Amino acid sequence: VGRLDLRVGQVEELASVRHALDEWLNGQGMSEPPRAAFVLATHEALANAIQHSGFSDSVTVRARAANEGIEIVIRDDGSWKTPDEVPNDERGRGLKLIRLLVPDAEVSTGVPGTTVRLSHPFTGERTADGST
Amino acid sequence: MDRPESITIDEHGNVIVIRLIGDHDVSTVPELRTKLETLPPSTGVVVSLAETTFFDSSVIHTLIGTGEKLRERKQPLVIHVPVPSLGERILRAFQPEAPIPLTPSLDEALALARSASHMD
Numbered sequence: 524v525g526r527l528d529l530r531v532g533q534v535e536e537l538a539s540v541r542h543a544l545d546e547w548l549n550g551q552g553m554s555e556p557p558r559a560a561f562v563l564a565t566h567e568a569l570a571n572a573i574q575h576s577g578f579s580d581s582v583t584v585r586a587r588a589a590n591e592g593i594e595i596v597i598r599d600d601g602s603w604k605t606p607d608e609v610p611n612d613e614r615g616r617g618l619k620l621i622r623l624l625v626p627d628a629e630v631s632t633g634v635p636g637t638t639v640r641l642s643h644p645f646t647g648e649r650t651a652d653g654s655t
Numbered sequence: 656m657d658r659p660e661s662i663t664i665d666e667h668g669n670v671i672v673i674r675l676i677g678d679h680d681v682s683t684v685p686e687l688r689t690k691l692e693t694l695p696p697s698t699g700v701v702v703s704l705a706e707t708t709f710f711d712s713s714v715i716h717t718l719i720g721t722g723e724k725l726r727e728r729k730q731p732l733v734i735h736v737p738v739p740s741l742g743e744r745i746l747r748a749f750q751p752e753a754p755i756p757l758t759p760s761l762d763e764a765l766a767l768a769r770s771a772s773h774m775d
Contacts, residue, residue, distance in 0.1 A: 574681070
């Protein structure tokens with residue numbers, strides 16, 4: 524219940540990943556808002572990774588729930604182009620959107636690949652159904 | 656977020672209304688782009704996101720690009736979007752230099768699309 528692991532390799536799979544994540548976050552007590560914002564930020568990170576990282580196999584989503592909050596980690600083994608390398612600003616909008624939706628989002632690039640970390644702290648006491 | 660995606664196009668007088676129904680993302684945006692590029696002549700265009708359950712940055716990018724092309728042809732683009740909503744929030748954050756009008760009312764969107772075309 525407290526974890527969700529998904530893999531995605533094509534943009535056509537993004538909708539099913541979004542729906543699975545939305546259902547899981549709802550089950551963890553993340554209310555609306557900010558649930559839709561986290562689903563959209565995760566989607567943008569995945570779409571960027573699939574389209575621009577040159578990943579070798581698949582991109583992973585790992586979500587974990589703990590007493591202190593929820594953490595979503597999107598990881599690929601490729602290399603994102605910087606916005607300056609992209610002929611239009613479509614991908615730049617994706618990164619900007621992630622920052623807008625989750626201001627504390629961490630994007631780290633290394634070997635191998637890029638990791639996007641989205642965190643949502645639970646600031647109140649969670650109720651029996653998981654809500655805060 | 657479980658409605659099948661679809662795009663409908665209707666004419667309201669001399670204004671074209673494009674409704675994005677369900678989820679729209681990078682996997683469906685080619686169809687949206689094709690429909691937007693092959694619109695019949697009109698006074699203005701309204702894109703309605705009132706029945707859109709999800710849209711991403713690729714849709715925003717497409718709408719902004721379409722708005723710029725329509726503007727060159729003196730055809731205003733107006734976006735009908737619920738207010739307040741996440742969609743409205745992100746559209747406002749990505750407004751181009753020449754902002755695309757956003758309104759929660761379809762009637763107002765139609766009126767704006769008609770009137771804005773006479774302002775240039």
